Amino acid sequence: MGLCSSKIEPNVSKSKKHRSTDEVHTNLDNLSDAVVDINNTEDASVRATLKDVVDKNKATPIYANNENNSSTDNNDIKKSSSLISKVDSGIGKRSKPSSYENNIETPIPAENSSQMKKYIISNPNVKLSTSKLIKDDMINQNVNKSSLSMSNTMDMSGVYSPLADLQDTPQKEDTYKVLLLGVGESGKSTVLKQFKILRQGGYTQDELEKLRSVIYKNLLDIVTDICKARNKYKIPVGEADIKDLKGTIKDVDDFMNTLRLSIDNRNEFITRNVPLEELEIEDIVGLPSKFFAYLAILWKTPATQALLRSKHRKNFHLLGNASYFIDSLERISKPDYVPTVDDVLKARIQTSGIQETTVEMQEDNIKLKIYDVGGQRVERKKWIQCFSNVSILIFCVSLSDYDSPLEEDPKINALAESIQLFDSIVNSKWFVNTQVMLFLNKIDIFIKKIKQSPLNTYFPEYSGDPKDAKASVKYILSLLKARNRANLTIYPHVTQATDSSNIELVFATLAETVLENKIKNLGAI
Numbered sequence: 001m002g003l004c005s006s007k008i009e010p011n012v013s014k015s016k017k018h019r020s021t022d023e024v025h026t027n028l029d030n031l032s033d034a035v036v037d038i039n040n041t042e043d044a045s046v047r048a049t050l051k052d053v054v055d056k057n058k059a060t061p062i063y064a065n066n067e068n069n070s071s072t073d074n075n076d077i078k079k080s081s082s083l084i085s086k087v088d089s090g091i092g093k094r095s096k097p098s099s100y101e102n103n104i105e106t107p108i109p110a111e112n113s114s115q116m117k118k119y120i121i122s123n124p125n126v127k128l129s130t131s132k133l134i135k136d137d138m139i140n141q142n143v144n145k146s147s148l149s150m151s152n153t154m155d156m157s158g159v160y161s162p163l164a165d166l167q168d169t170p171q172k173e174d175t176y177k178v179l180l181l182g183v184g185e186s187g188k189s190t191v192l193k194q195f196k197i198l199r200q201g202g203y204t205q206d207e208l209e210k211l212r213s214v215i216y217k218n219l220l221d222i223v224t225d226i227c228k229a230r231n232k233y234k235i236p237v238g239e240a241d242i243k244d245l246k247g248t249i250k251d252v253d254d255f256m257n258t259l260r261l262s263i264d265n266r267n268e269f270i271t272r273n274v275p276l277e278e279l280e281i282e283d284i285v286g287l288p289s290k291f292f293a294y295l296a297i298l299w300k301t302p303a304t305q306a307l308l309r310s311k312h313r314k315n316f317h318l319l320g321n322a323s324y325f326i327d328s329l330e331r332i333s334k335p336d337y338v339p340t341v342d343d344v345l346k347a348r349i350q351t352s353g354i355q356e357t358t359v360e361m362q363e364d365n366i367k368l369k370i371y372d373v374g375g376q377r378v379e380r381k382k383w384i385q386c387f388s389n390v391s392i393l394i395f396c397v398s399l400s401d402y403d404s405p406l407e408e409d410p411k412i413n414a415l416a417e418s419i420q421l422f423d424s425i426v427n428s429k430w431f432v433n434t435q436v437m438l439f440l441n442k443i444d445i446f447i448k449k450i451k452q453s454p455l456n457t458y459f460p461e462y463s464g465d466p467k468d469a470k471a472s473v474k475y476i477l478s479l480l481k482a483r484n485r486a487n488l489t490i491y492p493h494v495t496q497a498t499d500s501s502n503i504e505l506v507f508a509t510l511a512e513t514v515l516e517n518k519i520k521n522l523g524a525i
């Protein structure tokens, strides 16, 4: 088994200049490019806090490379960039990139890349018009073949690279590679959905109808999460839960059988006879009508509510938007239910494999090739396949993870995992010439949570007001910035990926960043 370093090169784009260490910097502590759409954010308290964050920290636009930015020739460029508010996260010389490549083996090239290509298929779930899915079993098969070790605590081992020849195809002019990274559930695929909504004409009625099973699957996941948590804390569902509902519910068995779909007429709804947890989206044809009412009861029952408010909450997994779906149960239960775009954005579909999507930013005359990957530990060993020649890295961090366990390993704090992963990525040799957009995501959930669940309970070094959202976000950003030993230019954005108007603003800055790079590469800056 030979190692190959020639097929996949570190990200050294010949056309790109190294950034100057004399870049213009704004004060990082200002959190100055918290780009959010204040007016269109759903929740009033979220709006107020976001407005405060943005108003008090208005950014001075900066340029990634200021060598010539006082030149009158560049006035137009400056004007066109004036919308961008950026924060550079490091000043000074680039230190030696470290952790990632020290912990991985060099990827091995595909033995037969043309054979590999035939596995690239359309993603059946997301239906992005120009998307491809690099199929998981193909990757796994080759990962196993390469028998590379799992390297470090982050499970980011080097992997076999079935896409090697695809990656090495030189990028067409004006096509830029955008890579979405972050831990599981940080919001990567939601950002991708926003590309479809904002730049690809959105979802057709047909596509929305096909996504009905995804919403049903999310409801089943909520049942699973609640039942698992109740069992774990020794409050299994029992008579007490239904005692006031004797007229409506036959007995606990009927209740649980319906919720867990172990009902007599299961075949009407489910195409495969496997436990609930193993169901795939495509197995779910429908749900029995009383399921929706029973789920509402399970959620409202005092024991469940007490558990959701208890100190144990941080120790079990629950879909982030569970309450949104519970609040929408009546609508979702209708036989002619068609998911709304909001439902689709709020739904969770765990990504496995690599999703490639081409998006044309027509107004800016650029094409983006966007790669979305699965963020769970087991998925990360596949990432390296898309590391070469990345123009823009969008790293998603879920702010609301600060008090949550990692789904894959409940002993680990999910935000701590995110920070560690960010460290591995920004200090990797693959991204020395990449612009990094850091999405501090799920601000809406974070703002609601922080009032009840103070930050210093989980991050004891934090000495600010533990219930103050703005100060807490700044602190989390400072933890991330401190990991940028490679001094990459990093543009943080406080985001709510489920909110299209918020993400529209961020996309505008993304296009500006790409264009700025393009102009730089032409030698204009």
Ligand SMILES: Nc1nc2c(ncn2[C@@H]2O[C@H](COP(=O)(O)OP(=O)(O)OP(=O)(O)O)[C@@H](O)[C@H]2O)c(=O)[nH]1
Pocket (backbone or CB within 6 Å): 182, 183, 184, 185, 186, 187, 188, 189, 190, 191, 320, 321, 345, 346, 347, 348, 349, 350, 351, 352, 373, 374, 375, 376, 396, 441, 442, 443, 444, 445, 495, 496, 497, 498, 499
């Ligand atoms: N309320 C809220 N929910 C969000 C936000 N961003 C993402 N979500 C939800 O979080 C869940 C996970 O989002 P995904 O985009 O699937 O996360 P991911 O990073 O792609 O996860 P993996 O595919 O496992 O790596 C989904 O239910 C999203 O709707 C946000 O800003 N606010």
Ligand SMILES: [Mg+2]
Pocket (backbone or CB within 6 Å): 188, 189, 190, 349, 350, 351, 372, 373, 374, 375
């Ligand atoms: Mg995903």
